[in-house]
Amino acid sequence: MSAASALRPDLKPVLVQLLRAAYPHPTFPDGPYERTADKVLTELDADLWHRVVLERGLATLDREALADPHAAAAEEYLRGIAQAEFFRFVRGVAVTTLYDDHEVWDLLGYEGASFDQGGYLHRGFDDLDWLPDPRVAEYDGEPLQLVADHDELPTG
């Protein structure tokens, strides 16, 4: 139940647009950004201060400047509002939500939980094949010189 988003359904599209421009990934569809926007709006239920600054901030956002989230102009515009409280709040929620989204994990090539599949022991923990197999034992030559000659204590 999200009172903020229920009260202000109009906030979500502009919030998604903001998130897309702040975290521009060419391969990401709308879903992860929409779920992140929902989380931001849910957080507002318990936080009057951020609710009022976010409502005000989103209402006054230059949506023209954000029309293409991958354009340099979009990021340049956001740099100008980077220290605004509402944008800092959005980023704080977004960085722990967008990248905790399992669809995002798939898109970035992260496989998540592995224990219930037996870990990666038989599923590629050592499948990197573009470098030779390195030594895993410790060096068996001369031991490391722990103190350089010029740092050794005077004897006697």
Place this chain on the structure above:
Amino acid sequence: MNTHGNPIDNDTEAVVIIGSGAGGGTVAYELTRRGIPCVVLEAGPYLQRADYENDEWAAFNQMAWLDKRTTSGSWRVAQNFANLPAWIVKAVGGSTTHWSGATPRFHDYEFRTRTYYGDIDGANLLDWPISLADLAAYYDAAEKAIGSTHRHGRPPLPANNNYKVFANGAERVGYKYYATGPYGTNAEPYDGRPASIQDGFNFQGDKSGAKWSTAIREIPRALESGKCDLRTECQAVQITHDASGRADGVVYLDAEGSLHRQAARVVCLAGNSIETPRLLLMSASGLHPDGLANSSGQVGRNYMRHTTASVYARFDQPVRMYRGETMAGIIADEARLDTARGFAGGYYMETLSLGVPFLAAFVEPGSWGRDFTELMDAYANTAGMWIVGEDMPQESNRVTLNTGVLDQWGLPVPDVHFDDHPNDVAMREHGYQRADLLYEAVGAIGTHHTPPYPSTHNLGTARMSARAEDGVVGAYGEAHDVAGLFVSDGSVMTTGAAANPTLTIVALAIRQAEHIADRLGRGEL
């Protein structure tokens, strides 16, 4: 109250151990196996293997110490994580629950830094009252308890993907002292624990049980001895002393917030280097007006966190660093004293992997925009390492009571103040440059220099010293000022050395427990 093991009456003068991590858990096991009754007070819950989560944020919220804390000083952590100075665990097993597992020993010169480094401006250096030789047998015992790979016949772990990049880079830049350990996770079954399944979740508690922790070895064995009363979700509030000044009890809160007092013959304090000085400062009395055991004024001072940094390198081919043991890769070539590099002390390079959720939060805290998303888009082709080295003890880096901010119980929260010493900065910069060279040698198309995370290695706030005016505890960890009060965690470290501290904390705890048992046996405690 949540109790485990055999109950001990509150009026029975037991050995009372505060904390069940590397120090407290080890002392509990070493004393109970000698038949000495112990009460263990643990602030967190008793999480078991089945409880641990293969999910970074879920595990963090399950086990991290999230009680309110504040920060001050110029360190980056105070800016990005103002209420999370340290990333440690609040659960049975303490931070051995989420430790990565690297187990190098300290070097001989690192016990004598004042002698070797001289008088470094702004550094409060002091030689330890013990030497490497004093600890050698206990290092052996600790490595056997942990089952360190590459030691005492334990085989090395195989190379995972992140290690292949790391070790090939090391070889190409001329480093020699690299290996997949020593490391506290089994390569083959050992001591009732299985071999690693390379699941990639070290920092979340090991569900397989291949990794050593006091939650899987020392605490269960202490409970089986019939001599241990483990009370979980019990937060210590004060250590008390009798009229003669001897430690005689611990006042603590249970999960419901009710106060209790456990009588003590000996108190072993092992709350990690923020809670340990906090508790000493909260235990001020008429005899100890500036905090218990604080006649030197050193309680809470000389807070060290290791000079750390991470480097994440991007390649044009897959790495998948998250597959396999998180830190089973160590380079020791820079862990030496050579001031020609522009700084005193040394550092290790160690493989490190974060999943997507944590990399996003920590790779460049507060970052966004294309510079940030390009790092995340390269995730599958990224390799990572951690740099961990000795930082300078400074009197002004300290844990104090912030009486203006109270925790959920109404107690003053600890404030953690930290500024880098110029030596720390020079070492970190050297580490970044060497890591860049290493990764470029195997074809990196870019590297990112990540600043220190909230501290995982918290050291030095109740330091060991030969003379009472220089530190808080003596050579066995007993407070100079308070008979019967021992500090049993990394707070006792006079200086921090370059090595990851857990092995040394365990070795010191084994030695301390033997000392306590001997003195109890002779009726001297």
